Amino acid sequence: MTDQLSPQLAEELLVNRSVAALLGEYPYLENYFDAIRLETLDTSISVAELLADYPEEYFTDYGLTKTGFAEVLVGFVERMLSQPPDELAQVATITVKPGCDKAGRPESCGLTMRAGEVTCIVGPTGAGKSRLLEDIESLAQGDTPTGRTVLVNGAAPSDEQRYDLGHRLVAQLTQNMNFVIDLPVGEFIELHARSRGIAEPAKMAAEVVACANTLAGERIAAATPLTQLSGGQSRAVMIADTALLSASPIVLIDEIENAGIDRHQALSLLVGRDKIVLMSTHDPVLALLGDRRVVIRNGGIMSVLETSEAERANLEFLTALDDRLAGLRAAIRAGERLDSDLPSMLGMTF
Amino acid sequence: MRFVTVAGPPSSGKTSVILRAIEHLRQRELQTGVIKFDCLSSSDADTYQRAGVISKVGLAGSLCPDHFFITNVDQAVQWGKRQGLDLLISESAGLCNRCSPHVKKVLAVCVIDNLSGIGTPEKIGPMLRLADVVVVTKGDIVSQAEREVFAARIREVNRLATVIAVNGITGQGAFALSRLLADAAEVDSLQGDYLRFSLPSALCSYCIGQTRIDETFQAGNLRRIRFDD
Numbered sequence: 002m003t004d005q006l007s008p009q010l011a012e013e014l015l016v017n018r019s020v021a022a023l024l025g026e027y028p029y030l031e032n033y034f035d036a037i038r039l040e041t042l043d044t045s046i047s048v049a050e051l052l053a054d055y056p057e058e059y060f061t062d063y064g065l066t067k068t069g070f071a072e073v074l075v076g077f078v079e080r081m082l083s084q085p086p087d088e089l090a091q092v093a094t095i096t097v098k099p100g101c102d103k104a105g106r107p108e109s110c111g112l113t114m115r116a117g118e119v120t121c122i123v124g125p126t127g128a129g130k131s132r133l134l135e136d137i138e139s140l141a142q143g144d145t146p147t148g149r150t151v152l153v154n155g156a157a158p159s160d161e162q163r164y165d166l167g168h169r170l171v172a173q174l175t176q177n178m179n180f181v182i183d184l185p186v187g188e189f190i191e192l193h194a195r196s197r198g199i200a201e202p203a204k205m206a207a208e209v210v211a212c213a214n215t216l217a218g219e220r221i222a223a224a225t226p227l228t229q230l231s232g233g234q235s236r237a238v239m240i241a242d243t244a245l246l247s248a249s250p251i252v253l254i255d256e257i258e259n260a261g262i263d264r265h266q267a268l269s270l271l272v273g274r275d276k277i278v279l280m281s282t283h284d285p286v287l288a289l290l291g292d293r294r295v296v297i298r299n300g301g302i303m304s305v306l307e308t309s310e311a312e313r314a315n316l317e318f319l320t321a322l323d324d325r326l327a328g329l330r331a332a333i334r335a336g337e338r339l340d341s342d343l344p345s346m347l348g349m350t351f
Numbered sequence: 352m353r354f355v356t357v358a359g360p361p362s363s364g365k366t367s368v369i370l371r372a373i374e375h376l377r378q379r380e381l382q383t384g385v386i387k388f389d390c391l392s393s394s395d396a397d398t399y400q401r402a403g404v405i406s407k408v409g410l411a412g413s414l415c416p417d418h419f420f421i422t423n424v425d426q427a428v429q430w431g432k433r434q435g436l437d438l439l440i441s442e443s444a445g446l447c448n449r450c451s452p453h454v455k456k457v458l459a460v461c462v463i464d465n466l467s468g469i470g471t472p473e474k475i476g477p478m479l480r481l482a483d484v485v486v487v488t489k490g491d492i493v494s495q496a497e498r499e500v501f502a503a504r505i506r507e508v509n510r511l512a513t514v515i516a517v518n519g520i521t522g523q524g525a526f527a528l529s530r531l532l533a534d535a536a537e538v539d540s541l542q543g544d545y546l547r548f549s550l551p552s553a554l555c556s557y558c559i560g561q562t563r564i565d566e567t568f569q570a571g572n573l574r575r576i577r578f579d580d
Contacts, residue, residue, distance in 0.1 A: 029507070036473045064476025146375075177491055196504070246496065305408060
């Protein structure tokens with residue numbers, strides 16, 4: 002439970018400055034002090050003086066000990082200083098080496114995903130998508146049920162990396178996810194930025210909201226409560242926040258609904274931020290927007306299809322078709338009739 | 352026999368997480384059993400039985416659940432050994448946020464869920480602060496941003512713990528947890544070991560059955576709110 006803390010840093014933080022100065026320098030410590038009711042404390046004195054002034058019972062009442070409070074505080078700052086928040090972003094490739102499917106048959110191929118590329122996952126429900134994801138998240142080393150091995154930047158991760166990186170490697174966006182916190186959009190994003198140690202949280206929040214507005218059909222205001230956003234708006238905020246603020250180098254998207262959001266723009270945004278994008282989809286437009294498709298059957302990777310030239314050529318047609326369907330949707334929303342000659346408008350004959 | 356304490360607020364998903372981890376432990380051929388400490392009633396024995404897991408439930412009834420836990424835990428360890436278990440998991444609910452069943456030499460796991468709100472990590476206290484492993488559940492229904500803020504708040508109160516996201520429904524993340532459980536320290540007996548944090552203290556007239564609201568009937572270890580209007 003203990004590790005070596007720097008005594009110099011401890012003295013700097015606990016003795017050489019007042020609590021107020023400490024909080025000015027490390028604003029993320031505020032929550033930490035809130036646990037012992039910051040608003041009632043004298044912040045003009047140092048932490049060491051504070052610890053001396055209050056009886057041990059004061060800390061016991063908040064489930065703490067004096068030494069524990071000081072140690073965790075120093076350790077927390079040390080961690081924030083030694084681990085720049087963007088360190089995780091430097092994952093250029095993830096390689097999945099083949100293992101076995103649910104029946105124990107060897108998989109025919111593995112998979113390499115690169116930053117700035119979109120890899121689609123296809124296959125029936127229950128085919129084994131979550132097995133693949135869990136292998137990536139736990140950085141499998143031949144020890145998961147699939148027997149797969151996952152390499153980061155071409156090398157096997159150390160045991161320490163497996164736990165340290167593991168759960169922060171993949172940011173997930175699925176259709177079941179909702180905002181549950183009762184805060185305005187802007188305020189919450191500021192909170193997220195602060196938790197990442199971002200220097201200007203308010204500026205970052207404004208950027209995320211502006212970015213979300215390039216994706217959403219309906220305008221999002223920073224003052225709107227998160228829980229009042231429409232489905233499309235909420236998805237737009239999630240994608241913009243993930244692109245700009247999430248430390249995770251991999252983003253998993255579970256099918257972007259074709260409603261209230263510019264899907265093309267959303268993908269370019271994530272790819273432009275050098276994310277490794279994994280998208281589970283059966284939508285032909287999204288699938289062809291990807292660089293490759295991983296076909297999953299019975300828990301194993303059956304094949305990997307690189308998007309071909311002919312497919313890319315068809316993408317243009319599919320996108321045009323999709324846009325026209327979107328036009329029809331807008332017409333329905335506007336209360337119009339769809340009584341024109343649709344087959345010729347959509348360029349189809351029956 | 353290896354021994355682990357798993358604690359967490361009610362309905363945070365402890366039982367689901369344990370069952371998911373046991374699926375992986377079975378593949379490693381580790382015979383795992385569960386001792387569940389609960390208050391008034393528990394249907395978890397049925398849940399474990401359905402899953403074919405050796406289990407035992409202890410109900411605290413009218414006693415403080417934590418004091419009940421600590422006076423029974425070593426007996427539970429002896430029971431586990433008699434059952435021939437390779438690993439015994441103790442599951443208990445932290446009912447007042449001040450609870451913490453974690454024992455010094457025993458791997459300590461705390462389960463909390465993303466839906467409980469971002470203020471929860473600060474509120475929970477030693478059950479979370481002093482855990483070696485923090486399992487975060489219900490991440491499949493909240494946004495990535497909220498999960499990240501929640502994880503950051505956990506780090507603020509417990510920087511040393513290994514934090515793992517586990518989905519109690521699909522089991523995603525349970526493998527990583529099972530690896531940590533399988534490496535838990537062996538114990539022969541807990542005699543002479545210590546709690547990581549003192550239990551909530553109590554001994555007032557209500558502890559021994561008083562029900563009347565009347566200052567003259569309130570005696571013992573009392574504390575009153577100061578209302579300085």
